[in-house]
Amino acid sequence: MAHPQHAAARRGRSLASREALQGFVFVSPWILGFLLFTAGPMLFSLYASFTNYDITSQMAWIGFKNYDTMLNHDPLFWKSLRNTLYFVVISVPLQTAAGLLLAMILNRRMPGIRLFRTVFYLPSVLSGVGVYVLWMMLLSPSAGLVNLTLSWLGIDGPAWLTDPAWTKNAIILMKLWGSGSMMLLYLASLQGVPSKLYEAAELDGAGRLRKFWHVTLPMITPVIFFEIVTGFIGGFQIFQEGYVMSYGNDPGAPMNSLLFYNLHMFLKAFKVFDMGYAMAMAWFLFLIVLLLTLINLTLSRFWVHYEGGEQ
Amino acid sequence: MNMATFSKREYAREREQERKIALMKASPAKPLRRKLSTLLLFVLMTLVGLLMLVPLWWMISTSLKSMQEIMSYPPTIVPEQVHWDNYIHAWQKGHFGRYALNTLLLAGIGVFSHVLSNTFVAYGFAKIRFKGKKLLFSIMLGTMMIPSFVTLIPQYILFSKLHWINTYLPLTVPGFFGSAFQIFLVRQFFMTIPNELIEAGKVDGANHFRIWWQLMLPLSLPVIATIAIMTFQGAWNDFTGPLIYINSESLFNLQIGLQAFKSTETTQWHYLMAGSVIVLLPVVLLFFLFQKYFIEGMNISSATKG
Numbered sequence: 079m080a081h082p083q084h085a086a087a088r089r090g091r092s093l094a095s096r097e098a099l100q101g102f103v104f105v106s107p108w109i110l111g112f113l114l115f116t117a118g119p120m121l122f123s124l125y126a127s128f129t130n131y132d133i134t135s136q137m138a139w140i141g142f143k144n145y146d147t148m149l150n151h152d153p154l155f156w157k158s159l160r161n162t163l164y165f166v167v168i169s170v171p172l173q174t175a176a177g178l179l180l181a182m183i184l185n186r187r188m189p190g191i192r193l194f195r196t197v198f199y200l201p202s203v204l205s206g207v208g209v210y211v212l213w214m215m216l217l218s219p220s221a222g223l224v225n226l227t228l229s230w231l232g233i234d235g236p237a238w239l240t241d242p243a244w245t246k247n248a249i250i251l252m253k254l255w256g257s258g259s260m261m262l263l264y265l266a267s268l269q270g271v272p273s274k275l276y277e278a279a280e281l282d283g284a285g286r287l288r289k290f291w292h293v294t295l296p297m298i299t300p301v302i303f304f305e306i307v308t309g310f311i312g313g314f315q316i317f318q319e320g321y322v323m324s325y326g327n328d329p330g331a332p333m334n335s336l337l338f339y340n341l342h343m344f345l346k347a348f349k350v351f352d353m354g355y356a357m358a359m360a361w362f363l364f365l366i367v368l369l370l371t372l373i374n375l376t377l378s379r380f381w382v383h384y385e386g387g388e389q
Numbered sequence: 390m391n392m393a394t395f396s397k398r399e400y401a402r403e404r405e406q407e408r409k410i411a412l413m414k415a416s417p418a419k420p421l422r423r424k425l426s427t428l429l430l431f432v433l434m435t436l437v438g439l440l441m442l443v444p445l446w447w448m449i450s451t452s453l454k455s456m457q458e459i460m461s462y463p464p465t466i467v468p469e470q471v472h473w474d475n476y477i478h479a480w481q482k483g484h485f486g487r488y489a490l491n492t493l494l495l496a497g498i499g500v501f502s503h504v505l506s507n508t509f510v511a512y513g514f515a516k517i518r519f520k521g522k523k524l525l526f527s528i529m530l531g532t533m534m535i536p537s538f539v540t541l542i543p544q545y546i547l548f549s550k551l552h553w554i555n556t557y558l559p560l561t562v563p564g565f566f567g568s569a570f571q572i573f574l575v576r577q578f579f580m581t582i583p584n585e586l587i588e589a590g591k592v593d594g595a596n597h598f599r600i601w602w603q604l605m606l607p608l609s610l611p612v613i614a615t616i617a618i619m620t621f622q623g624a625w626n627d628f629t630g631p632l633i634y635i636n637s638e639s640l641f642n643l644q645i646g647l648q649a650f651k652s653t654e655t656t657q658w659h660y661l662m663a664g665s666v667i668v669l670l671p672v673v674l675l676f677f678l679f680q681k682y683f684i685e686g687m688n689i690s691s692a693t694k695g
Contacts, residue, residue, distance in 0.1 A: 098520060100597050104513025105525060107506050111566025116532055119543030126543070133546065188431055196680070197438040201445075203676045203683060206626040207647040208665040212448045215658050223447050226464065255444065262684060315536055318628050327652045340538055347542050348633060360539045367536055 127358035132351045144358035155359070157334055158342035161246065161320075165338065166313035169250045174305050177260025178298075182290075184261070185268045195265070202258035210322045213252045214239060224251075240325055242335035249319045249336070260305055267301040268294065296383040303382045307374050314367050317341050339363055448669075452476070452662035459658055472659065479650070479663035487639065488646035489667075495560055495642060496624035502564035503620040504613055507571040512601045514572065515579035516587055529569045545633055559634045560627070564620075571616045578612035579605060615682045618675065625672060643668045 102109075127144055131137040148155050184195055216223045217238040225235030238248040275293045284292065320336035321329045321344070329345060330337030339359070347356035451459060452475055453468045480486060514526055548559040582605065590600045606613070628644040635641060641649065647668050654660050676683055 094518075097517060101513050101517035101519030101522065104517060104597065104601075105510050105522075107565065108510045108529060108567040108569075108572060109525070111563065112528070112532065114547075115544060115563050115566065116535065116540055119540040119547060120535070122546070123539065123543040126546075133549065183430055183434060186427070186430075188427055188434070190431075194434050194438055197441055199684075200673070200676065201441055203622075204669055204672060206628055206668070207644045207651070208669040211647065211651055211661050211665045212444060215451065215662065216444055216447065218656075218658075221460065221464075223443070223464075255441065258441075311534070311536065315538060317538075321632075322628075322648055322651070327655075343538065343542075347545075353542055353546065357542055360542060364536060364539050368534075371534070 123357040124361060126354050127361050129354045131354040131357075133353055134351070137354070140354070144355045145362070147355065148358055148362065154334065154337065154342055158330075158337045158339045161335065161337055162314060162316060162339040165246055165250065165316055166310060168246075169253050170306060170309040170313050172250065172254060173257040173260055173309065174302065176254055177257050177305070178264050178302070180258075180261040181264030181268055182294075185265055195262075199258040199262055202256040202260075205256070206318075207322055209252070209256075210319065213248070213255075214323055217248050217251075239323060240332055242333040245323075245332065245335040249316075249323065252319075263301055263305065264298065267298045271297045299382045300384060303374075303378050307371060310370055310374070311367055314363060315340055317344060448662050448665055451658055452666050454659055456657065456659055475659045475663040476667070479660045479667065482654075482660070483646060483650040483664050483667075484638070484641075485643065485646060485650075485664065485667050488641050488643045491640060492625060492642040492644075495557065495627070496621050498557075498561045499564050499620045499624040500617045502561065503568065503571060504617055506565050506567040507575050507616060508606060508609065508613065509601065510567045510572045511575035511579055512597070512605055515576045516584070516600075516605075517597060529572065532569045533573075541629075541633070548634065554634055555636045555640065556634075557640070560630050571619070574616060575609065575612050578609055582608055611682075611685070614679065615685045618679055618682045621675070622672060 126137065128139060128141060129137040130140050130143075180198055184191060184198070188194070217225075219225060219235070219237040219240060222235075222238070224238070228235040236244040236247075238244050271294060275297070276289055279289050279293050316338045317340035320338045320341040324336050325331040330341055340363075343356045343359045343363075346352045346359065450466065450468055453471045453473070454465070454475075455470065455472055458465060458469060514522065514529075544559070548554060551558075553559050553562075586604060586608075587600055590604050595603070626644060627642065628648070631640075631642050631645045632648075635645065638649075647664050650664050651661060654664075
């Protein structure tokens with residue numbers, strides 16, 4: 079016979095372990111999914127990036143050959159990387175600035191303010207092929223609404239999606255139209271700035287510009303930082319625009335000016351089935367994005383202000 | 390006049406006064422200048438707002454014009470003659486009926502699986518104590534940083550080995566295993582529900598499974614609505630997934646269907662715009678019906694990083 083105290087302790091222990099078991103049961107779908115769809119595939123792709131894998135034939139270890147080809151013998155690799163960088167470097171800051179400007183203006187009492195917010199947010203809800211087709215029409219060189227408007231202003235508009243020098247700008251313009259979601263985030267954070275801070279600044283005789291520079295801006299730096307980091311990560315994944323909005327249904331055309339990094343990778347993987355090479359490309363981009371995010375994080379210490387000190 | 394309305398009115402008046410005082414505090418002097426600048430901004434915003442809406446107006450307007458009218462100069466802002474038959478042409482020639490059903494099926498399964506699995510997993514992370522929970526949770530947050538293209542190709546290989554290509558399995562099965570972002574979202578919501586409720590449920594003899602199903606889910610309808618909308622929108626707009634996994638035309642969703650339609654009807658703008666309206670309209674309607682939940686998802690996601 080067990081001692082009653084021991085029995086109670088055992089019961090407590092077994093209760094706790096039964097609780098723990100249930101906890102595992104609840105999170106097990108995610109654990110399984112993580113192993114099957116994230117961790118497993120990542121490990122496999124890391125390995126396969128050192129092989130000549132093409133789905134049909136036996137895979138063979140070829141060392142760093144894919145990486146060597148990528149960096150030294152594939153001009154389209156560099157082209158696609160440059161295209162992507164061009165898009166990210168111009169689009170992300172532009173969208174950040176536009177979103178902030180709109181939020182600043184909409185963060186005040188004005189008749190119809192709710193309607194304004196809805197109107198500016200609406201385009202960002204729309205995405206996908208429908209929007210691409212719409213902008214292909216708006217940007218069509220001779221009959222498109224954009225160039226028509228420009229011609230009323232006496233400007234001779236470019237051939238947007240058919241002129242390789244302008245294709246990426248066309249997509250940046252389209253993305254700017256949909257930057258309302260950023261505006262919404264800034265609006266929320268602007269409304270979180272305590273009015274006491276403004277009152278104190280006013281007592282010190284600060285004008286509107288100084289209040290913005292010394293109160294508003296520091297208080298919303300965490301959101302700006304969030305937007306820049308996620309904007310960069312998202313921007314590097316641009317793919318569909320180059321696939322759908324290309325000239326003559328030839329992905330990346332004209333003259334590969336819309337061949338973004340992920341599009342090049344996609345074509346390598348699913349058009350010529352050079353899977354090993356494509357996976358090397360994926361890992362290379364993963365490293366770039368990781369590095370950029372780390373740089374962003376490090377730099378953030380100098381300009382991102384968190385309430386309540388260090389974080 | 391009864392008391393209730395009277396006090397309501399008085400309350401409103403008081404609030405109005407408070408608002409005025411607050412406004413005066415914000416700008417102690419120069420009310421006229423402030424009014425003028427507001428007026429100026431109002432005009433400016435109206436102009437910019439119209440500019441934002443012009444593309445949508447142009448899409449609808451073009452979808453109702455004849456090709457002749459589209460080519461005419463100067464362009465007409467409102468169609469001279471409304472061509473509803475453009476929609477009939479697009480709907481039939483683009484096979485949008487079938488694609489719409491396919492898309493609805495995918496979105497329906499998506500919403501069901503995401504709500505089920507993400508609330509289930511989130512309950513484990515929010516309300517049950519077990520060893521290793523913190524570590525698992527931070528791994529899960531870390532996966533949100535992994536760009537999808539790193540796993541895209543190996544996942545394709547996995548599904549092709551399973552002979553799942555050209556079926557809906559690759560597009561639906563992963564949803565039952567939860568998605569990190571939505572689990573995180575629901576978990577944040579669950580954390581705000583007091584533990585006493587769960588203890589009370591346990592005293593009544595309910596196990597965790599029943600507490601999740603009968604207690605947490607009914608209490609969590611706002612966050613469920615948010616993830617349901619997010620998932621629906623994601624499934625509706627999914628292009629890359631079907632592009633990779635689906636070859637049969639009969640299994641296309643609307644996005645792939647519209648892309649194919651675009652390829653065959655190049656520069657037939659009236660038909661293309663009718664097709665675009667067909668694909669975009671449900672999302673616009675959804676947005677106006679559930680605006681709150683669209684914005685909710687945005688705000689929660691920012692609050693987590695801020």
